[in-house]
Amino acid sequence: MASRAKATILDIAREAGVSKSTVSLVLQGSGLIRPETAVKVRKAIEDVGYVYNRGAANLRKAHSNVIGMVINDLTNPFFAELAVGMERVFQAAGIVPFIANTAENPVRQEEVLKSLMEQGVAGLIVSPARGTTPGAFRRIETAGVPIVFAMRRLPDSRIPVIAPDNHRGAVLATEHLIRRGHRRLAFFGGSSDLVVYHERLGGFLEACKTLGISASDRLIVEGETSRKGGMACLETALAAAEPPTAALCFNDAVAFGVMLALRRRNLEAGVDFAVVGFDDVTEAEHYSPALTSVAVDTAGLGERAAHVMLKMIQSRTTRAEDHTGAVSLVVRESCGPDRNSQVGDAA
């Protein structure tokens, strides 16, 4: 149907008997064109199977409409939800974001960012990979392309961050465990090369201090932020001289791992050991036992990040305010009933 060489606006112009400028105007929906002419042109466009060449257009316009989303781990449903939240906003604005995965690999991230920049993105929303070097975004900053960090931040950067209130979430969760009567607590998973880790751990420590849990009664086990990592954490903890009876996990994936390891030892989460997760992914509710977790409104943060980005592009600035999202503790089954009252109930 269509000829081998791809059609351009010149072909359309010839077909419709107008000039290329007219075609261009029609393409942009300009009101300067007489309606009948526009119809004629649109018909020609249809006939020749024309596809718009955005690359050529950007050469002149200097302002593209593509936005890149750089995600550190697409297989983690948490980040997938984040991406979906952003997409909702961008869709409404009529722009299609391109998602790229870095698989938590800084080198891959570098490639991905380079490629996106070469493609001429108007802005970048990034959840940086673990181990990202401080200067990784300098090039992009000096190029004047707006960036927003989502969920994660870099040690000392000026790039705006949209993230949940990790500190407060950890405080909430830890207080809950202590009120349930636990006196020997652990913090499982994560590693100190992540700023988020310090925020969450900081909340844990603060709550411990406030509610009188001594340093000797706290156990901190670093580990991979995955199910596997969670399993390892539990093993380490149970091998301790005086093992903890409850743990706040760095995220839900770690918590799921902990619960799995408990089951393998014929222990039950919520009965023999209390576990609280972080992020409240959709699975948390559907797990058995259902996981108590800190809800961070992932999709909402994604939407917020997208809005901030849109505003930055519109106002041609590279600066914006940080946004800290509210968190809440969703209590389910995985930390069991109140231990204080349970003492009397026990056989």
Place this chain on the structure above:
Amino acid sequence: MASRAKATILDIAREAGVSKSTVSLVLQGSGLIRPETAVKVRKAIEDVGYVYNRGAANLRKAHSNVIGMVINDLTNPFFAELAVGMERVFQAAGIVPFIANTAENPVRQEEVLKSLMEQGVAGLIVSPARGTTPGAFRRIETAGVPIVFAMRRLPDSRIPVIAPDNHRGAVLATEHLIRRGHRRLAFFGGSSDLVVYHERLGGFLEACKTLGISASDRLIVEGETSRKGGMACLETALAAAEPPTAALCFNDAVAFGVMLALRRRNLEAGVDFAVVGFDDVTEAEHYSPALTSVAVDTAGLGERAAHVMLKMIQSRTTRAEDHTGAVSLVVRESCGPDRNSQVGDAA
């Protein structure tokens, strides 16, 4: 540091005291350039903070190196795994694929495809949204851009498909249930607007027929392919006059929903009701009880799809052979022990 207007190849040429052509050659790693000259140019590139303009280049080259991956549901870990498999291959080939999500919405899919085409993609790997109209890809086909379908196919298209052997997987799973002693079987979830549905249901029906399960002993409940859909399916089934004792689910998400609904009724999967899933996502293994499921090697199919795409681009063809991936049944806990022998064991 960098000037406001973005640097071009001409700026570099001036900076390095060579011609733009030389810079272009260096950028492409041509061996025609004297090493010292190349070094000089590369330094200039670094100094001015140059970013390559791929759009301008494609204007001449007519062959871009971007590949689009269009995924119907990113929040389903199954598709995320697929995407990751593809990425592995593309990364090795030094190209960055852009992922776009259609959220199972044909209209959105249309937008996404249009945008990708305008961006000048070299090829498209698509897992089409449910309800995609037959002609949705005609434009792209006539434009000569290679397409590969992954996991899903369209009713009567000539586009190559990389998908698991759905029919065989369903046969395997159904036979397993029947051999365990189940005589009243159900097929849960999915809907007939999906070709995959017919393939899987077809395998189920064939195994039933072969092993002597009469039509009156089979129950087919269509439903959303999600946890929620699975829950609804179970409720419908248990309300029947003679409810089934086992179900093959359209996919793992449905199976998880069924297990959740069982738990809410204080029934236990594998004891009171047998459930088998499809896809074998990573969670299947970690569920409680662990889910028996048909493994389809998701990431492997992703890699295969990527390879096929690479070959199509390289050989400038728009045709390729279909590929049907091997499947296997992974038996875990969710369909319980053998019912035939269990009869004697029962209290």
Place this chain on the structure above:
DNA sequence: CGCTATAAATGGAACGTTCCAATAAATCAA
């Protein structure tokens, strides 16, 4: 030396758009 062969570097046209300035056509005022 001159001549050819090879290596290295270069100028210019082309790619498909946008947008400004200019033109052409239609309408209006007097």
Place this chain on the structure above:
DNA sequence: TTGATTTATTGGAACGTTCCATTTATAGCG
């Protein structure tokens, strides 16, 4: 009618790259 105003349309230059055809420099050979 004429000139001014508005409405539609158009040609041409520019965007940043590639690549062909040339030019210039370097070396090889008798």
